[in-house]
Amino acid sequence: MTTSRPASDAVPPPGCPAHARGAATAAADHTGSRAVERMYGPEFAADPMATFTRLRAHGSVAPVEIAPGVDAWVVVGYDTALEVLRSPERFSKDPRRWKALADGRVPADSPVVPMMMYRPNALWTDGEEHSRLRRVITESLDRVDPNALRGYVERSADTLIDRLGPRGEADLLGEYGAVLPLLVFEQLFGCPEDIGRKLARGMAGIFDADADSEKANAVLAEGLAELVARKRRQPGPDVTSWMMAHPHGLTDEEMIHQLVLLLGAGIEAEQNLICNGLRLLLSDDRFAGDLAGGSMPVEDALDEVLWTDPPMANYAVHYPIRDVELDGTLVREGEPMLMSFIAVNNDPALAGDRRTGNRAHLAWGVGPHTCPAKSPARLIAAVAVEKLLDRVPDIELAVGVEELEWRQGPFNRSLVSLPVRFPPVAPARRPAEDRGRDAEPIPPSSVPSAPAPEAGGTGSAHDAPGHWWDSLARWWHGR
Template identity: 85%
Template sequence: MTTSRPAPDAVPPPGCPAHAGGSAARPAGSPGVERLYGPEFAADPMATFTRLRAHGSVAPVEIAPGVAAWAVIGYDTALEVLRSPDRFSKDPRRWKALADGTVPADSPVVPMMMYRPNALWTDGEEHERLRTVIADSLGRVDPGALREHVERGADVLIDRIGPEGRADLLGEYGAVLPLLVFQRLFGCPEDIGGKLARGMAGVFDADADSERANAVLAEGLAELVALKRRRPGPDVTSWMMAHPHGLTDEEMIHQLVLLLGAGIEAEQNLICNALRLLLSDDRFAGDLAGGSMPVEDALDEVLWNDPPMANYAIHYPIRDEELDGTLVRAGEPMLMSFIAVHGDPALAGDRRVGNRAHLAWGVGPHTCPAKSPARLIATVAVEKLLDRVPDIELAVGADELRWRQGPFNRSLVSLPVRFPPVVPARRSSTDRGGDAEQAPPPAPSVPSGPAPGAGGAGSAHGAPGHWWDSLARWWHGR
């Protein structure tokens, strides 16, 4: 609940709770300011948030060396911020510490927090215009065709790892399948897709290489936009370009940054975190062995306890705001710490299983417009793997798994598993294009209906199955 705000130049009385913990302007690295990065935080983020609860539902944190912010860790306070666009802006141009040079432009978190003219970092009418383009274009994707496409891609990858009897499910399945889906839905050739995946992963890691990764990402997206301007097709990128709102090339690039991050990096985390849970939690073991895979329950629990974007949805107070007794100055970044918000002791009882009141998809005007296809992709990816490899198990103890150390996402470093070798699925020679080493091509067009003036599917880079064939060659090191 928000109370009246003191005048900006007012002197706080001794012991004022709004100033007891300082504001985010307090220098990063000060005693008592917790770090939301590094090996200790990655290994056990809830230990950090448990200590932060002494501050209340809003606490000062450091998200990179020298970069201070607020972590919103209370459920009700997060709802208040997310549902109040008149008080809390998404526009990073309000970030005072970046604007005045306190945070250097080459800080590793800047690529994930910098202003981009896309639906994530805009407000009001501009946000609505950009969001409409995304929602309308994604709305043209047929869910049935999408499911079939994910199943085909999953089969290809399982055929690759199956005979080996062991795999890294992150590097060889969870990270690859969302990339294949993105390439197909967005008409992206595999050479550009690989560049985009590498760039986006580096940006999410928020380390010393983030600035270079951001440059790689920008280069790949510019190539994709230029390609689709020349040769539009029946894909989401072309549909966005053909939308009546008429996006510029720059706007197209930055909408694709948003969709790429959600469609590849966050999707990878959702898939792999769900697989980790299903393979390590005894509550699911009986159901898996009995053939009844509670994948939907596992996804809900992951979205509660290990959400793919653990600390993000950054907002900036438009004016000084007092939240739960803590003063947050205008222009100070506030991260919604979903992983902490969902663990708020104020939430009565165990509300996880079968409950979708989590905030992982966002709330308010910036609710994720792609949550239905994202959930479908993750569900099919997990179901297909467990169906074809029923005796799969972790190759190491669950407590030996390592997590990436960036402040924003909850992502494993790897997910090693073992299983009895699996024979590749039998397919007709027509499906395999007459070559047992080639992956089967999916349907010529997963999305339904071409964009105005679009050419045939895959017209820019050969026949519809071309990139799947290239995937097979790449997978075998050719």
């Protein structure tokens, strides 16, 4: 893919504000090489805003490489992002329009393919099909009682804090931020623990730049197929069963692919929102001292995270239905365009920098594909953060904030770990209640406890040590 302009478009003279942009575009035209920045790897992970600052020389749409040999466009301008997100008649979500993938110019085993490939779910469809699938999701999620959900999150958080509290140190990602969303997903979706662990492993793997994405995708598909089969046999008052019983009548394949979407938002993105919020609270001078009585409420801190470090930092892939010019840049039909929510939220063109209480960020998206679960997602993150800071008020980072490492993939803004220390905290719960699914259940009319694993159930054959989900499982079972 190449960037092109009419031959009459001369590069503006030096000194003109458009000179840098024009020179860069002309250079791309001349060389035929589109991608000028990598949106993956250690340099990008450590300081993505430096990459986006350089990309702004191209305008609000810039060429990038998102994996070895995989080119794309990234939108870094707020107004241009709004234009794309609100124009389904011009920009499609359907990855079957991705010409480079269809033509074999993208390796099938590329780490980005599982996150960008077509799945028949609400994220990757348009028009009536999108509306049909989205309605199943929204109407099923609407049946979840927020008060009951809050109670379960609080009890699960207490259980986790009781496990890590007496040690006086912890990795808040592997022992709290990653575990709590998994417990909530298992509860909401009637998902047994053995399947839940498999789903967490597969989902994390397709986000990681250095993972075997094909293998992770296979683990994910295996776990979801098991969940769908089990809920067909044993339906209950849970989101999975409500989706299956919806009048639109989803097939097993459609169910699996809707659950991929909800799993990614409910576990991977949720852990990032929780941990990025905790990182801000533990490192920002505005929250110095007693965090439980800090000068900014947790809700405001989460808003700031959604502005500055949104959990899905670069995603919402769109494909032009026909050749289109955006801010002077020609994007060809079928070329992938990522919305960089972290870049557009920090667009220098936005007036002012006051973000407290300001929810005009695009972290949840806008338009027909706005996140359908943003209200429960905020509730879960807020309760998780509030409960931890209330129970462990003297918590602090165990390393300098500059020493924290970020995962190196192009899509999410996710820490590798979040080590902390604190004065030991005594458990507040009876030892017999030291399991998330043994906590007092939410009333069955709202969200039921997950069914117990079937006799003889085992973990995936793909289970192998080497990432946070393995330490999570060993820790959870007291090993």
